[in-house]
């Protein structure tokens with residue numbers, strides 16, 4: 001097997017054309033989304049052609065067929081450091097036997113989505129916006145997937161993709177002004193199919209704002225073609241939230257894909273999930289958010305990992321998330337600092353968590369501290385009756 005050069009986490013590196021099964025793949029193949037999807041790693045034997053597995057991984061892969069399927073694009077797989085058993089890329093996509101462990105509090109539907117679905121595939125939790133699940137497939141599967149109960153086609157439930165019922169609900173509910181397409185990964189749909197959904201949504205007058213949540217720019221940057229971007233551009237305002245967790249994921253191919261999206265006027269945000277031994281480290285997160293800005297992506301949310309069944313080995317502590325935010329705020333560009341949130345278990349929605357910068361508050365004043373720990377007092381405005389007229 002050819003040696004894969006270790007990636008410096010702060011630099012953008014190329015991964016194309018890549019080595020695959022000891023062969024150099026022709027560039028036209030490697031750069032084709034179709035080739036990448038066709039050559040995904042989905043079985044134990046394919047995986048073992050490339051990597052020496054730990055027993056925990058081998059057992060995990062064998063069990064993934066009845067929980068959440070394994071699939072890894074060659075592009076993403078090539079980021080794995082074969083010599084590092086704790087490789088942060090590897091932990092995100094290669095199943096482990098720990099996925100069968102039951103930690104009390106873990107759930108099949110941690111965000112209580114199923115109980116907020118007025119029609120199948122449409123989650124209406126907040127007053128003015130909805131989450132619209134348009135497909136149950138992704139280019140690759142994150143082992144901590146919050147929707148593993150319906151995603152990948154092997155879980156305990158199937159997602160009913162009744163788009164027509166969802167469109168009718170959206171047409172009737174004039175309070176909805178924001179539709180977030182997710183799944184599965186909406187960018188896995190063909191340009192035509194996705195355009196059908198976007199144009200139908202745009203025909204609904206009260207829908208102002210569209211956004212897509214997708215990990216395709218990270219897993220399969222080859223999918224971000226000029227044709228796709230040209231189509232998306234017709235449906236503005238359209239935002240895209242990507243999902244990058246580790247600086248190594250931002251390769252030159254990914255950067256090119258993100259720049260192309262941005263050049264088509266699509267504002268880009270990033271939603272990271274805080275994961276143990278992946279990105280639960282201030283230095284790694286700082287490198288990630290800086291690289292995101294270089295790709296014109298604004299870090300949007302940092303999620304505490306949902307209480308999805310079998311995720312205890314990947315969940316970092318809430319305190320670690322706060323520590324990371326504290327290490328960023330004030331120390332670096334404000335645009336680089338995401339909002340840390342917990343999606344409240346059982347369906348409470350996203351709750352923001354912040355370091356305590358307010359030390360005390362009463363009617364007269366607040367006592368605050370800055371990023372350096374220096375303490376300041378801010379007096380509230382006095383009522384007019386307490387004030388004398390100044391001398392002009």
Ligand SMILES: *Cc1c(COP(=O)(O)O)cnc(C)c1O
Nearest residue numbers: 123124125126129130131180350
């Ligand atoms: C995250 C989410 C949204 C979008 O929330 P924002 O804070 O506006 O990004 C909408 N609906 C559901 C069900 C969600 O989980």
